[in-house]
Amino acid sequence: MYDVIVIGGGAGGYAGAIRAAQLGAAVAVVEKEKLGGVCVNRGCIPTKTWLKAAETLRTVREAEKYGIGARPGKVNYARILENKNDCITKIKGGMESLLGNNGVEILNGHAAFKDAKTIEVDGKTYQAKNYIIATGSRVELPPIEGLKEALLSTDEVLDMTAAPASVLIVGDDTIAVEMAQLLRTLGSEVILATAAQRILPQEDADSSQRLSQALREEGIEIHTRVELSAVTASRKKFACTLSGRQEKEVVVARVICSPRVPNSQDLDLANAAIRLNEDGSIKVSERMQTSTPGIYAIGDVTGGTMQSHAASAMAVVAAENCMGQESSYDPNLVPRGTWTTPQVASVGLTEEQAEERDIDVDVGYFPYSINGYSIARGETFGAVKIVADEEFRIIYGVHIVGPHATELIGEASLAMQLEYTTEELARGIRVHPSFSEAVVDAARDAEKWALYLPKK
Numbered sequence: 191m192y193d194v195i196v197i198g199g200g201a202g203g204y205a206g207a208i209r210a211a212q213l214g215a216a217v218a219v220v221e222k223e224k225l226g227g228v229c230v231n232r233g234c235i236p237t238k239t240w241l242k243a244a245e246t247l248r249t250v251r252e253a254e255k256y257g258i259g260a261r262p263g264k265v266n267y268a269r270i271l272e273n274k275n276d277c278i279t280k281i282k283g284g285m286e287s288l289l290g291n292n293g294v295e296i297l298n299g300h301a302a303f304k305d306a307k308t309i310e311v312d313g314k315t316y317q318a319k320n321y322i323i324a325t326g327s328r329v330e331l332p333p334i335e336g337l338k339e340a341l342l343s344t345d346e347v348l349d350m351t352a353a354p355a356s357v358l359i360v361g362d363d364t365i366a367v368e369m370a371q372l373l374r375t376l377g378s379e380v381i382l383a384t385a386a387q388r389i390l391p392q393e394d395a396d397s398s399q400r401l402s403q404a405l406r407e408e409g410i411e412i413h414t415r416v417e418l419s420a421v422t423a424s425r426k427k428f429a430c431t432l433s434g435r436q437e438k439e440v441v442v443a444r445v446i447c448s449p450r451v452p453n454s455q456d457l458d459l460a461n462a463a464i465r466l467n468e469d470g471s472i473k474v475s476e477r478m479q480t481s482t483p484g485i486y487a488i489g490d491v492t493g494g495t496m497q498s499h500a501a502s503a504m505a506v507v508a509a510e511n512c513m514g515q516e517s518s519y520d521p522n523l524v525p526r527g528t529w530t531t532p533q534v535a536s537v538g539l540t541e542e543q544a545e546e547r548d549i550d551v552d553v554g555y556f557p558y559s560i561n562g563y564s565i566a567r568g569e570t571f572g573a574v575k576i577v578a579d580e581e582f583r584i585i586y587g588v589h590i591v592g593p594h595a596t597e598l599i600g601e602a603s604l605a606m607q608l609e610y611t612t613e614e615l616a617r618g619i620r621v622h623p624s625f626s627e628a629v630v631d632a633a634r635d636a637e638k639w640a641l642y643l644p645k646k
Contacts (some may be wrong), residue, residue, distance in 0.1 A: 199219045
């Protein structure tokens with residue numbers, strides 16, 4: 191009998207297996223497809239290799255602005271794919287090696303519960319004192335007539351050898367906006383459509399507005415408060431009906447639609463008395479405990495923010511609780527990131543969420559256009575925004591749009607974890623010139639003594 195069996199070998203399952211092994215557990219990981227899960231094989235990592243290629247293309251196109259004579263040549267899709275595949279192979283090899291180094295056994299196959307202590311993997315039974323369910327999420331297409339014929343999956347985008355002439359992207363999340371900018375940079379005409387009032391609706395309204403502005407300036411057409419209701423073939427293209435206050439029709443070469451849902455099916459969870467939420471996600475406590483003692487669940491399968499670093503953080507908590515420690519997960523400290531240009535990153539509450547909770551807030555704000563390093567680099571679009579308690583100066587949320595936002599947000603997450611106030615953050619010293627100065631300057635603005643902003 192194992193001490194811990196982890197079901198799913200993605201970013202979260204991998205982290206949970208290693209943490210449990212570090213604590214002395216006999217551990218096995220069950221993976222039915224490829225080690226690394228969606229993140230390594232079809233998500234985070236391959237997407238970032240493509241975005242790096244797009245970023246490089248944008249840099250070459252703008253080189254004249256910095257006095258460098260350069261003209262971009264033809265995009266070498268074969269080389270991009272080679273780099274993408276090399277990165278995936280390298281990371282998967284490292285994962286497999288590190289699991290072996292920690293004594294973790296890998297079981298290949300599909301797992302399903304026979305009871306709360308027993309699973310079956312492709313006909314073989316295994317038992318464990320504890321389980322961590324880390325099965326992630328999957329794409330589930332809406333039942334729209336004609337959609338399958340027009341569909342360009344995100345998997346296909348990451349393996350493409352040419353960008354489509356035009357594309358309709360249905361969605362408003364990180365995946366949707368990253369795909370929109372990637373394809374636009376590579377020459378596609380891009381239409382982005384969402385049923386929400388704005389793109390990135392989970393982010394602060396200011397962040398959403400800034401990214402919308404940047405995308406529109408690049409020529410991306412954005413439609414909000416509309417739903418894709420029908421797709422019909424039209425002269426080797428597809429006519430797509432967008433229903434809203436007024437019905438619209440757009441004609442494109444392909445359609446991207448990739449809503450993700452928790453991957454909780456086919457696990458026979460009822461045999462282990464594991465309860466689900468209404469959306470099909472597994473119900474868990476702050477300890478990542480399911481309704482059944484000894485069975486934990488982490489990552490996308492629990493719903494919430496579907497980002498791999500959240501899954502990894504949950505996995506550490508679950509593994510520690512499997513091994514008798516008392517550990518809990520605070521979703522408020524999990525940063526969010528979107529790797530567009532400009533990047534969008536955040537942690538904690540938005541200004542709107544704080545107000546909905548009747549919290550009296552102060553807002554500190556500092557634009558990149560005043561930051562010296564941003565000016566020197568010609569990257570002045572964006573800002574840092576801090577949402578703080580009016581009386582006690584507690585930092586409830588930080589929102590960044592601009593270069594290296596996904597790196598800077600780590601500083602904000604640490605400040606919140608250590609319960610910094612805006613007064614303490616405002617006293618910080620950062621290297622000059624650097625983007626990180628903008629975080630301190632935003633805290634100073636919240637404290638009403640910003641040195642480099644006009645007097646209010």
